[in-house]
Amino acid sequence: MPDQLSPMEAIMWRVGQDATLRMTVGALVVLDRPPTLEALAERLAVAADHAPRLRRRPEDGAALRSRPAWIDDDVPPPDHHLRSLADHHLRSLSVAEPGSMRQVLDLVGLLESIPFDPGWSPWDVTLIDGVEGGRAALYLRAHHVLTDGIGGIRLLGLLLDEPQWPRVAPRSRPASKRAAAQPASNGDREPGTLTITLDLPRAVRRVMSGINAARDVDPVDSVVRAIQGALGLANSVSRQLMVTGGPLSSLPESRSLLSHFELISVEGAREAALALGGSRNDLLVAAAAAGLGAYHAKLGQSVPQLRVATPTSQHRKHEAGGNWFAPARLEVPTADGQPGPQFGIVVERLAQARKEPALQVASRVAQTLGRLPTRMLLPALHAQADSVDFAATALPGLPGERHLCGALVEGSYPLGPRLGCPMNITAFGNADRLDIGIAIDPSAITEPDYLIECLTRSFDTYRGASRASAEPG
Secondary structure, three states: OOOOOHHHHHHHHHOOOOHHHHHHHEEEEEEEEEEEOHHHHHHHHHHHOOOOOHEEEEOOOOOHOOOOEEEOOOOHHHHHHHHHHHHHHHHEEEEEEEEEEEHHHHHHHHHHHOOOOOOOOOOEEEEEEEHHEEEEEEEEEEEEOEEEHHHHHHHHHHHOOOOOOOOOOOOOOOHHHHHHHHHOOOOOOOOOOOOOOOOOHHHHHHHHHHHHHHHOHHHHHHHHHHHHHHHHHHHHHHHHOOOOOOOOOOOOOOOOOOOOEEEEEEEEHHHOOOOOOHHHHHHHHHHHHHHHHHHHHOOOOOOEEEEEEEEOOOOOEEEEEOOOEEEEEEEEEEEOOHHHHHHHHHHHHHHHHHOOOHHHHHHHHHHHHHHHOOHHHHHHHHHHHHHHOOEEEEOOOOOOOEEEEEEEEEEEEOOOOOOOOOOEEEEEEEEOOEEEEEEEEEOOOOHHHHHHHHHHHHHHHHHHHHHHHHHOO
16 A cells, blocks of 8 residues: 555545535444444454555644655554554444434434544444434444545445455556556656646647657648647646536535435336436436426526536555545536436436546646645635535445344445535445435535435436336337
8 A cells, every 4th residue: 555645635635624625434324233332343453454544544744745644553552452443433322212313314414523533544433322123323434535435335345244355456467668668647656747727748748649650641630639639638627627617506605514414215226227328326416416406496596507526436446445536527407307318418428527538637636736735725625616516426335135243234325525515415326226325515405305305306207217218119
């Protein structure tokens, strides 16, 4: 594992200084009964053995450097390791019996806002008992610098009774002399010469690299193509990484220090998405946009399109934890009068966004932003957060029937960071369902019950459209 945070992770760590841009990723697991704290502590120790980041933290004084380093926790002798895990990463709380899921979510909203202990790896687990029917809930959270969504699923898998061990990354083949001469393209490379004014000399040189070889064939055409490529990259960076103009909705600014959490389960989501010609992630984005559009309509605001932020995978390694994504932003339609055509537009735009050239240089842009002093970095990131109307992503869930320390897993829901926008809707693809966690800014969305009603109707509309499309004739 690299000793330094990646450029993107370094920015995430510094962003945590602003409570309105908290970078806390989490998951809520509903169990049929509460496990013992001793069993949980032992399971966490096993998980930490397989995921080294659970024993490491960014170094103190990281705000003074653009690339802080990972350092080991001050772990006591081995015979006290379980005790240190329980003391620093595990807690137990109760809701008044018979506790409802609303009470659990309200408690999670308070826990999510608590800062992590700077002396330990930034993650913790809270066992919540007293839930109606003798059930319990497990709230797992971590700073985004520790893991992204896919890595978080793998960390969660380590806690199961039949753990989903992360696959070992395949050994790299010996590089050829030509390949060895090329600069590395991973996020841990030393900073290049990218500037925030989109000079992008490294990217331009790469675009221009084929000119000399093609000059004898058609020098004018080669130069024109190189210039077009450089301009296309600059435009892509402008669309994806440095959006201007603010949000497309007219909701109040998202500035609440607390998040309001909601849960939705959508049965038959995979079948519906396939019938409409897409994936569950496409369905999540399309339905979220339509539902949020309907919420705007109730407020007397017409918003034909909204801007969504969604992560795109970037050459993930097979390990638990870590961040291997680049952020993509795109505009999606909200009108739900014709769900079939709307779904097709969303599928096409998501596919185009994943191919944006800017995503390939996101790490270099992060290197540049990381050199800014905090007093300049935070306003710049606020401006980018303010340009997003909602965030959305669907992740692989837990396949089949699962147990955790002997307790049956009845449900699992991701709880993504709000990221300074009004809503982050995140889903696990469990079986054929979408099990959805929604983080809402209560200062921007003042009627969350009505928003959930709009979202539920939107998913029902798409499921109905999928059944209609599957009928013969």
